[in-house]
Amino acid sequence: MIQYRDEIAKKWHLNMVVGQNVKAIQEKRTFPDSGIPRIQCCGNLKTEALKHTLSGEWPRMKYDHKQGRYVQDDNRDAYTGVIVGVRADEEGSRSKERYFSPRDKSNEWDIGDQPPELWNQFKTDFAPGTHLRIHPLLDWTELNIWEYIDRENIPIIDLYFDHGNGKRYRSIGCAPCTGTVDSTAKNVKDIIEELKSGKFSKIAERAGRLQDKEDGAGLESLRREGYM
């Protein structure tokens, strides 16, 4: 996945900025090494990493197209918003998201008091210091995504395809917590057919993502604190 990310960045000359919870990785505060629960590992490697990378507190690496490698990003300014590809049909807490979702300074999400969205009018006025998440794909479905990939010929990572053992990934995350599904789909068209056939109509897209199952509302807790 990292290889795919870097190839795309190179090819399209993207301004690619990455961040990591270096300390947690060094200290092995991760699953399964340390024996901590999966959710806690997600918290360390994703929530914390995202929060501190966005705020500029932790160093950021930036792809230098001239040198062909990542170098430390001199810019330490906080990002005031991020555009995220989450969708309402992925899991419970995402089904309650807004297109324009303000978060407070520490990225926390107040689910009970979200801005109303009606008639294509969204919250676009913000008090200074607001951090914003924008979810443009909120009402897309898994099928919509694949049909769009097909229509626009978007390059994707081949972990989504079956390589002859009758298994493929339907949702991709960290290796220790991502499982495969039984499928013989070998290309985008196959996947579209598979989704349309109803084969997965009773299996959640993120069924292979084991952290979702760890605690009844684990993902929601993570998302309140800033997980994607």
Add this chain to the structure above:
Amino acid sequence: MANETSREQMNIVVVGHVDHGKSTVIGRLLTDTGSLPEGKLEQVKATCERNSKPFEYAFMLDALKDEQAQGITIDSARCFFKSKKRNYIIIDAPGHIEFLKNMISGAARAEAAVLVIDAKEGIQENSRRHGYMVSMLGIKQVVIAVNKMDLINYDQVRFESIVKDFTAFLKNVNIVPRAFVPISAREGALLIEKSPNMPWYTKLSLLDTIDSFELEKPPEDKPFRFPVQDIYKFTAMGDDRRIVAGRVESGTISVGSDVVFLPSGKKSSIKAVEGFNIPEKSKAVSGESTGFTLNTQIYIRPAEVMCSAGEQLPLVTSLFRANVFWMGHQPMIKNKKYKLKLATAQTPVWLVEIKNVLDASELSSVANKDVIERHDVAECIFQTFKPIAVDLASDFPATGRFVIVDNYEIAGGGIVLDTMGVENKLLEDHIAAREKNWERSAITTGMRWGRFGQRSTLVLIAGEMNTGKIKVAKALEQELFNNGRLTYYLGVSNTLLGIDSDMKVQGERAEYIRRLGEIAHLFTDAGLILIATVSDLDDYELDVLSKLNKPNDVLIVNIGEKRLSPNKVDLELPVNPDAVQAVAEITALLQKRNVLVEYYL
């Protein structure tokens, strides 16, 4: 996307009073139509057993921790279920008054609504309020599910009595329900199949009624409405296209059609339909996000509505009557500046009159209320700073509905009922009051003119950004000063009004124009020739400045392309004009108008 999916998809919302069983209805529909993920039912049942709670279908969709803990729906959740006919996205809207704005967010996405009423408790406050909201949100297809029939022994008489009472109420809010269906969500009666307990009910079950709803068609055959979101300008590789971008909200337009932009009234015709990486096309229809190039170069700004010249046009107004519902923590009050967002327009708005406030608990009107409180629905009159293009919400929802922003938050939603002309009552009242309260000394305007040898005037230099306005303004000040005139170049106007079409300042611009008008009035009243530059001035803003500057004159110099109508401009100059030449032309005009009195003649 043409190839999206072979099955139809419809958004429906389930609303009703708290505890009347909305979540149970949905949970049961999900379960009985086989739409749940594998193992979900068993998982929920096991959790209930572990916690010694009786199993309830409502647990299927309470996604959030707080909801699971409190047993109430806090935010609108989206779930997915399938009938034989189509796929549904079903939105569970909270029934608790506290979460009305979440209910509204959910319901605003829906094409049809299921309103749940508890047969035992009967019609409650939020049954009415939600009925009213559904009507205001523009949802026309509604079914009433009279739930918990098992609790009243499936009594037909009590069911009929609810039908009678609620039909009368719904008639008042312009809803004609498709049907009233007696159900028991818990027992699964009449949800999908007929029920042996209610042989007296022979019409469609709840699911069949929902299946009988029709998908809304995009309003292609209505007059064309294209609220302008932005103007894309290209400069790379000799591309000088200006693309008017936005989404077609209704109607159809073809290449060659004559178009008119409102509120400015500017006209042109469609040269081409533009899109990223698309084959050439000759028309655009309702629902498309697209762009157009025009045959003539005209100066328009985001927030105008492009319409087809031969069709029914929107109304241009700055005073209108509307129904609003208020969700703000602070009540809506008169004479406070709010922000109105209607289609792509954003403009300051003031509440000038409250006609009446609807009491949702009784559905009676309360007159003489001075503020609109949280959760109130009110009929009132609004004043915008500038005229805007609107439609009546009943004709064109997309350009007839608006939201009101109070202190960064969307606090109200409203629908336009009627328009009342373009007068700016607040401005007229303000100027009348200012004149009345202005304490005058014995020194008259005429005396000042005589003493200073000049008629005080505001010289406004308008034009696009970076066209040389400031250079001309400073040179003019220098020339007038050198000739012994009392003059002042107001540099601050450039800072305040110089920011190009940035949407963020759209709302603030009105305030800056007002301030500039007041400042100009002070300077000209004192007898000076005041020079100011203003980027992107339009006719209406000029009108406001002229009114505020009264009784003194305004002279308009426009540099380069102009947004103002030709008859408003006194002198036109090319982009980056030669300063000496420009100053000579302006002073000649000032002399011609007797602003500069020549003593030596």
